[in-house]
Amino acid sequence: MNISKGIENDKLTRECSLTIAGNPNVGKSTVFNALTGMKQHTGNWAGKTVGCATGYFISQGNSANDSEKTIYKITDIPGTYSLLPHSEEEEIARNHLCFERSDAVIIVCDATCLERNLNLVLQILEIKKSAIICVNLLDEAKKRGIEIDLDLLSKQLGVPVVGTIARKHGGLDSLYKILSQSTYTCHATAEISYPAPIEEAADRLSVIVEKAVGNAVPPKWLALRLLETFSSAQGEPDFNSSLYSEINDRIGTDLPTAPEIATALKEEMDILRQIGIPADEIKDMIAESGVLTAEKIYKSVISSKSGALSSMNTRDSTLDRLFTGKKTAYPIMIALLAVIFWLTIVGANYPSELLSKSLFYLGDKFNGLFIVANSPEWLRSLIVDGAYRVLAWIVSVMLPPMAIFFPLFTLLEDSGYLPRVAFNLDRPFHKCKTCGKQSLTMCMGFGCNAVGVVGCRIIDSPRERMIAMLTNSFVPCNGRFPMLVSIITMFFIGSAVSFSSTFVSALILTLFILLSIIVTLLVSKLLSATVLRGLPSSFTLELPSYRAPQVGKVIIRSILDRTLFVLGRAVVAAIPAGVIIWLMANLSIADQTILSICSGFLDPFARLMGLDGVILIAFILAFPANEIVIPIIIMAYMSGNVLVEYESLAEIRNIFVANGWNHVTAICTMLFSLMHWPCATTLLTIKKESGSIKWMLAAAIIPTAFGVLICMAVNFISKLFI
Amino acid sequence: MNCISKLCDLSVGEIAKVSSIDKGCNIKRRLSDIGLIRNTEAKCVGISSGKHMRAYLIRGAVIAIRDEDAAYVSISKTRGELT
Numbered sequence: 001m002n003i004s005k006g007i008e009n010d011k012l013t014r015e016c017s018l019t020i021a022g023n024p025n026v027g028k029s030t031v032f033n034a035l036t037g038m039k040q041h042t043g044n045w046a047g048k049t050v051g052c053a054t055g056y057f058i059s060q061g062n063s064a065n066d067s068e069k070t071i072y073k074i075t076d077i078p079g080t081y082s083l084l085p086h087s088e089e090e091e092i093a094r095n096h097l098c099f100e101r102s103d104a105v106i107i108v109c110d111a112t113c114l115e116r117n118l119n120l121v122l123q124i125l126e127i128k129k130s131a132i133i134c135v136n137l138l139d140e141a142k143k144r145g146i147e148i149d150l151d152l153l154s155k156q157l158g159v160p161v162v163g164t165i166a167r168k169h170g171g172l173d174s175l176y177k178i179l180s181q182s183t184y185t186c187h188a189t190a191e192i193s194y195p196a197p198i199e200e201a202a203d204r205l206s207v208i209v210e211k212a213v214g215n216a217v218p219p220k221w222l223a224l225r226l227l228e229t230f231s232s233a234q235g236e237p238d239f240n241s242s243l244y245s246e247i248n249d250r251i252g253t254d255l256p257t258a259p260e261i262a263t264a265l266k267e268e269m270d271i272l273r274q275i276g277i278p279a280d281e282i283k284d285m286i287a288e289s290g291v292l293t294a295e296k297i298y299k300s301v302i303s304s305k306s307g308a309l310s311s312m313n314t315r316d317s318t319l320d321r322l323f324t325g326k327k328t329a330y331p332i333m334i335a336l337l338a339v340i341f342w343l344t345i346v347g348a349n350y351p352s353e354l355l356s357k358s359l360f361y362l363g364d365k366f367n368g369l370f371i372v373a374n375s376p377e378w379l380r381s382l383i384v385d386g387a388y389r390v391l392a393w394i395v396s397v398m399l400p401p402m403a404i405f406f407p408l409f410t411l412l413e414d415s416g417y418l419p420r421v422a423f424n425l426d427r428p429f430h431k432c433k434t435c436g437k438q439s440l441t442m443c444m445g446f447g448c449n450a451v452g453v454v455g456c457r458i459i460d461s462p463r464e465r466m467i468a469m470l471t472n473s474f475v476p477c478n479g480r481f482p483m484l485v486s487i488i489t490m491f492f493i494g495s496a497v498s499f500s501s502t503f504v505s506a507l508i509l510t511l512f513i514l515l516s517i518i519v520t521l522l523v524s525k526l527l528s529a530t531v532l533r534g535l536p537s538s539f540t541l542e543l544p545s546y547r548a549p550q551v552g553k554v555i556i557r558s559i560l561d562r563t564l565f566v567l568g569r570a571v572v573a574a575i576p577a578g579v580i581i582w583l584m585a586n587l588s589i590a591d592q593t594i595l596s597i598c599s600g601f602l603d604p605f606a607r608l609m610g611l612d613g614v615i616l617i618a619f620i621l622a623f624p625a626n627e628i629v630i631p632i633i634i635m636a637y638m639s640g641n642v643l644v645e646y647e648s649l650a651e652i653r654n655i656f657v658a659n660g661w662n663h664v665t666a667i668c669t670m671l672f673s674l675m676h677w678p679c680a681t682t683l684l685t686i687k688k689e690s691g692s693i694k695w696m697l698a699a700a701i702i703p704t705a706f707g708v709l710i711c712m713a714v715n716f717i718s719k720l721f722i
Numbered sequence: 723m724n725c726i727s728k729l730c731d732l733s734v735g736e737i738a739k740v741s742s743i744d745k746g747c748n749i750k751r752r753l754s755d756i757g758l759i760r761n762t763e764a765k766c767v768g769i770s771s772g773k774h775m776r777a778y779l780i781r782g783a784v785i786a787i788r789d790e791d792a793a794y795v796s797i798s799k800t801r802g803e804l805t
Contacts, residue, residue: 284750
């Protein structure tokens with residue numbers, strides 16, 4: 001493709017908007033990333049994408065004569081099994097497909113379970129005639145002996161079909177090619193075949209629907225939804241109600257209650273009842289029609305080599321027996337947790353030491369500059385002792401574990417193991433009257449609590465979703481791990497950090513995490529029995545095929561992302577906090593520094609909890625970012641005593657002990673770290689997700705209340721024995 | 723060996739055909755979304771500890787359903803192991 005300089009300036013720019021849709025966990029985000037070059041977080045479990053993401057790519061035209069440049073705006077929406085949403089994220093997907101203008105839909109399918117995917121494909125084709133089908137994961141299908149005639153499928157559906165292996169960028173050239181042709185005029189021909197009486201009723205009803213609301217949304221499709229709605233069994237939630245309120249918002253007509261619609265609908269229902277199809281049957285028949293049509297099409301394009309009930313991958317069966325077996329499930333989960341922690345601790349050791357030495361060396365030089373420049377002492381102290389040292393501490397002690405844990409966790413996500421955790425833990429969560437999917441959101445919380453809260457959208461029931469959001473911060477996020485590791489190292493390991501001591505560290509950390517999981521369960525149970533009462537809802541959980549994660553790619557990208565993120569947060573949150581502490585420690589009111597006034601005020605209460613005033617202040621100031629707790633404590637203890645060395649953990653331990661720390665203090669600090677108010681980002685996210693300040697406050701109060709009570713209890717018990 | 727029983731009665735490796743899904747089933751629509759309707763074949767491929775939840779192979783994908791929900795699905799057992 002050649003552009004001569006002359007033509008370039010005359011290029012027309014065309015805009016085209018595309019939506020990527022499909023079942024959960026089929027590779028939509030992978031296709032999205034490949035097309036746009038963006039880096040949406042993908043993971044091998046249903047529910048990874050919970051919002052819409054938008055990206056762009058530009059195509060220069062594919063022939064010398066084509067002087068058009070096209071800008072494609074691509075939206076990646078959450079996966080959904082059908083257009084009848086059961087959860088918040090599915091509703092987002094459905095609304096986007098129905099109401100957002102887009103020129104074409106790219107429907108991504110999983111070649112290993114194409115039959116089920118075709119159900120959604122057919123449903124989408126009922127409302128969007130311009131589509132391209134992407135049959136992804138062809139390599140896995142091949143391993144199972146599944147062969148699909150893509151050309152025949154294309155003929156049957158009436159839309160282009162491309163075979164892809166998105167993870168390896170295979171088949172994307174064909175996709176580009178089709179996109180660059182005038183795809184948005186293509187017209188699907190496949191239709192779901194409904195039983196004749198229902199088809200006729202829908203046709204008649206669609207005429208009236210069109211008169212009422214026009215045809216922005218296909219009238220026949222709406223007619224079918226109306227027939228479904230009015231056959232809802234008593235007590236069952238009406239999944240289409242959100243659809244009607246969307247239509248009401250946009251067009252101004254409340255469909256089900258509009259008089260002409262209600263009359264016509266009743267007529268059709270009567271007709272159907274008279275020929276032997278009662279209201280309940282209508283709904284079932286409509287739902288089944290999609291499945292049966294999909295089955296028919298699938299059987300015609302699948303080769304006879306594949307078994308009728310496509311046999312499972314033997315590797316998957318063996319791994320599942322291991323990961324979900326009666327005797328092996330729990331031990332493996334706990335062991336895996338311990339191993340990840342151990343790898344984090346070991347991996348962070350050397351970089352930590354290196355960063356620590358270099359940053360403090362630089363710090364000394366930096367300090368020297370101030371002295372040489374004869375700058376005022378307060379300025380030097382503020383910038384070097386206040387801001388720079390906090391930053392140095394974050395980067396050398398907090399950053400390495402964070403940068404290592406996150407990639408390890410991402411690898412676990414990509415492998416497909418997490419849904420097995422949900423499978424194993426459903427029983428305890430069910431006993432606490434919540435949803436097994438809460439274990440997935442809890443796992444997400446290990447990475448970042450704010451992400452875990454957003455991830456709660458995968459939980460269908462609003463009550464259970466709320467419980468999951470409120471308890472998410474009991475699980476320590478990425479920012480809290482390094483603090484736990486540091487305290488464990490300082491107070492529970494011998495003097496030097498030897499190789500075997502890392503095992504002990506990992507074990508103790510694992511125990512604390514198990515404790516936080518148990519607390520999550522107990523608090524969930526409590527909430528279910530009191531404030532958020534209700535029956536546990538039903539759900540289905542998909543167990544995807546295990547996929548080998550792309551180790552190199554994931555690790556590099558993740559480490560870079562995390563490092564930048566932590567550094568950014570260090571600058572935005574840590575430095576100001578360091579400055580504040582310095583000010584508090586150096587400004588006095590009536591002979592007492594502000595710091596000692598505040599910590600003195602909090603001290604009696606803190607002592608009850610086994611902590612001291614400074615520790616509490618540190619937690620309060622660390623509201624924007626949990627990783628700055630320890631640096632603040634150090635700063636506060638050291639105020640006025642700048643000559644003390646504090647480069648290694650051993651030296652910091654000395655400072656702590658000199659300020660009254662003992663093992664009980666360490667334990668209580670760790671417990672409070674697990675159970676206190678969520679960080680600022682998480683709280684704001686909870687407010688946004690729940691839509692209410694009341695629940696945001698509850699999310700702050702509940703963990704804190706438990707933290708205070710448990711610390712007090714531990715402190716009290718320890719006093720009895722010491 | 724055609725005995726009428728429920729989906730949650732299947733042991734690992736057994737295959738059954740769905741004969742009906744009771745009206746009272748909370749997830750009836752969800753089940754049809756994933757392809758489990760009348761006359762669909764399902765194979766049990768895993769049981770969680772405590773026999774709380776079972777994993778089934780349905781139309782090429784593995785889906786886990788709680789026994790208390792699967793109890794609403796009546797089946798006729800077809801055969802033991804898939805050839």
